[in-house]
Amino acid sequence: MRTRTRQRTFGVVAVVIALIWMFPVYWMLNSSFLPYNRIRAAEPTFLPLNGTVSAYGRVFDSNFFDTLRVSATVTGITVVAALLFAFLAALALSRFRFKGRRSFILAVLIIQMIPAEGLFISQFKLLEGWQLLNSVIGLSLLYIAAVVPFTIWMLRGFVNGVPRDLEEAALVDGCSRLQAFFRITLPLLAPGLVASGVYAFLQAWNEFTLSLVIMTRPENMTLPLWLRSFTESNRISDWAGIMAGSVLVAVPVMIFFLLVQHRMTSGLVSGAVKG
């Protein structure tokens, strides 16, 4: 019985911590539904009963949709290009043995650790020289380079997981190499491609530092930049609007994130516990 009560005590502790941890997320949602007079009251309102969605209207009246379009374009280009390039590279690394293969894998691992914070000055100069500052193409190029290493690493694991015997069996059965690839390998890789695609999406959608450096004009802002400037201009007057903006930026991303969370943890520390 002693263990029973102990487990129960720990259970209560766990739930309390969980509530504290999710409180900021709840508070964001809650505040976004409050009208002016209630968000600026002496006592905070903990439940948005009789709330309003007018704050969302104020967000839509700002340049939210213009920045949404910029973000969507940059992210789209990044996801498609990164997936394609990384997939080709992963095929090479997983299915072939060639000179320089090991060094390439090592380089990929090291490169993914290069921080934007250590390189953005010269990346800014580079795009400036190519007349690509404030351009979707320029920013996408930097994003592709930023996500491709980890995407290669992730996809390589997935390609390794597709037994080559399956392809060979298809070849024996009279498929051409191309047919074997499209009918056997690609469908088996679909989950991996989805996971890597979502990873690239999250990175590009949420990225702040590089877009701050590259997109200097207000009309080229990405969503994180927009949220920052929207906060700056409404800090004094409209926290409900700011929270509504945060909700719009956060919720779609959170849904995607929950889909791939598991793979991202296992990718980073895979194989570390071996007993």
Place this chain on the structure above:
Amino acid sequence: MPPSPTSSASSRAEERAGRDQGPGRPTPPTTWTGRGPAGDVAPRRPRRPRRSPLPYALLVPALAVLVAALGYPLYRQAVMSFQEYGLAQQFGQPPEWVGLDNYVTLVTDSYLWTVIARSIVFCVANAAITMVAGTALAVLMTLVGRGPRLTLQIGLLLAWAMPHLASLTVWQWLFDSQYGVINWLLVNLGLDQFAGHSWLIDQLSFFTVATVIVVWMSVPFVAFSVYAGLTQVPGELYEAAEIDGSTAWQRFRQITVPLVKPVLLIVALLQIIWDLKVFTQIFVLQDAGGITAETNLIGTYIYRLGLGEGEFGLAAAASWFVLLLTVALSLYYVRVLVREEEL
């Protein structure tokens, strides 16, 4: 140490190795593996590697992007750090070669050292708090029933999934001096000095807020990774130890910690790397009212030096500190990872 049967990566590797070494397997009819029949056996090199250009062709797109967007800037950065490259050069004057001048300027500038020391203190403090809290929560997950565990996991996942900018915005609202719920709570707990308290103006309190935010964001990753490690420790070990009369604490110290140590090491290392280059959190909080000179860490310092003051040469030289520091730490991470994974 006994092999853990549930480690997916290792079992995958073993499976693969077993398959590859299987005798009498039919060899692919063409050169598409680029290997001889015996080439599959892991450590041995194929006797005559066939030079198929196909793998190289497949690598070209990825390689091209990496060279253009990372390799060339790295080279540019190296060159620029030896040049006088300020606003005049920005407007067309050719940059002048000044050798190590930028580095000398930086190294003799006591402010850079202040910033570096501050970054290291911030990084170590944040990484330590995150690791302790994350590990504690992971252990807690193993001690509770299904319901509380799921609740805790959902709470952590929500925090983890929030985009950084959205989190930062919400935390600014929580810490708002007038209507923030944190000040309200503290005042109601009897701490009247927090009425209308401005959190970001004072240096120490600025970094307290930054630490709260960074820890809140980073703990979930640590907790989930360590929990995954904990669930792979075979239960028989605990049973055996219990029969031998050990206490719970002894079992934790003697069984859990050593077995989970590799995960702890990797996660701690990643945490240090990430906390060292923290930029967004500091930058946004500075925007929201922090005093820049007192709160700069390496990342924001370089940003303000380069894009704020136009001192590109100096900023490029300073960037090397971040790069070398991170890459040095990363090399260790890569070594651990490479030892565990079959390349």
